[in-house]
Amino acid sequence: MSDLSASTARQSAASRIADFLRDHITYVIFLGITLYFILFAPHFASLSTASAVLRITAIVSVMAIGMTFVIVCGEIDLSVGSVASFSGMIGALLMDRGMSSYAAALTVLAEGALIGAVSGVLVTKVRIPSFLVTLGMLSIFSGLALTITGTRPVPIVDDGFSNLFWNGGMFGIQAPIWWTIALTIVGYYLLHQMAYGRRVFATGGNAVAARFSGVRTDWVKIVAFMLSGSTAALAGLMLAARSTAGNPSLGAGLELDVIAAVIIGGTSLFGGYGSILGSVVGAIFIGILGFGLLVLGLSTSIQEVIKGAIIIIAVSLNRR
Template sequence: MNLSSSRMIQHSLPRRLLHNHSGVVSIALFFVFCCVVFSLITSNFLTGTNWLNIIRQSAPLLIVATAMTLVITTGGIDLSVGSTLALVGALSAIALNSWGLPWPVVLLGGLLLGGFVGAINGFFIAYEGIPAFIVTLATLAVVRGIALLVTQGYSIPVPADSLFTFIGRAWVVGIPMPALIGMMILVIGHIVLNHMRFGRYVTAIGANAEGARRSGINTKAVTMKVYIISGMAAALAGMIITARLGSGSSNQGEGFELQVIAAVVLGSTSLFGGFGTIIGTLLGALSIAVIQNGLILSHISPFYTQIATGTIILLAIWLNTRILNPTRSAAKG
């Protein structure tokens, strides 16, 4: 290899890296842009206290978005995460307050319940062939209805002396416990998606489900597992929110699924399946949290958050269609 070819390789490497990770770079720039804008609007934005608050409040979103990245990478979607979050959170409060169950039992039971909801979704999607949108939309309504039924529309308090509140209110070495849990889930998700066989199966199913099946991958089992993971992640997020607020309610998590989907697609995970990035999801979740926090500090009505979230989803879908998947959009055009 001569000197000129060596230099060409050195110059082309950064370009290839930038091209391969253009989506993550884009959301990173968007995140920085949001931080700069809100830091100019309000002086309280860049304070350490505010950033710890952002990290703590974004933890449930990050947890569920990590699992949703796996779901969307397979080419699916889970609209029931907000309802699952509400049901598990409400039942956790009831179990602690009315049934007197020990908090470890409540935590385990909540995760199992979330996994059960995910298993129902996964069964009808993977084994019965019903589109994920229809199945999870139905589950969204049913699970939210059950949450309303068991709470009768009331908020259920968590006993103030219960150690259950540890997962939502505790601080460890100056870091909120929800943030530590969220980062742990993030690291696990990144390892699973990028460095484990299961993650390769998830990506293969999203890229070409029939090809993955013919290559020997049990596509139905893998698909069902990602929905179980999604349900358990929603359950964990619901218990963290209930522990932090000190009460469970059937109204928790309304519109949460939209924020989760926005975080994932904003992070450049392809809505068509076949490509997912946990790092992008992290940046997407933090961007949404920064927007919500910045609007509040800027004394702008929180109702604008819904508009911002919807706009983000629309732009992310457009980017997925026109930039990240240009061949598909060209074929449709």
């Protein structure tokens, strides 16, 4: 009997381990790749490297937090990269015309939320698929960012602005990392602790059932797009602070990394399931992957091939 009990216990333990690995396969891959870089990439295992990776991935992390709400709702937002570029340009122009950095930042965040609200209304009220709406928004705001100043960057000379969003810090932690931490806490509380978050999951899981249960699904989606737009605007301010200028092309292509981070983090592309922490981990995963390949001395073209292949494998395993 004791041998049988021991065998059953071992099988039960093995089953629990297998279930854990299956449910957290993305994190297993994440740890495996990180361990590989620690062992084989020169000087990768250091606090300075960790700080650099977190700083580099802060912009994608911030945008991924807002994108998580949209994807959990069962929608998509392809406009975040162009909204970030446009927002950085607007912030630089407002400060160039004498507005204080804080007032300019608040105005830009409101502008991002307004852009998101417009996208949300077009999706929910006009019934245009979010893919098409946000693809159109991507084109509109990419063009506007280039048109406003005739493709020329707008310098930012306000050191307070640069310190607030990029160069500053507290307790030895740089400002971008603080922004990531703050947004992660707020996003986690909103999605996982508040009633709105439960409505987001219900809307993404089954919009019809949620509507019959009294959930105002259209309003839930509009707010999700507003969150995505405002986090994209915040990322635009961070990009502008990093380069000390509003540049019309700084956010180009970021939407792909943002969506990849959210999906790698375990959020279902079909809605109804996801987590804020997972999205941030997905963004850090992409950052570590790019940084590690760079440290190994691989060419940019090879880096893109390897990074794309690993992302596809990670997402495929996560889907299974």
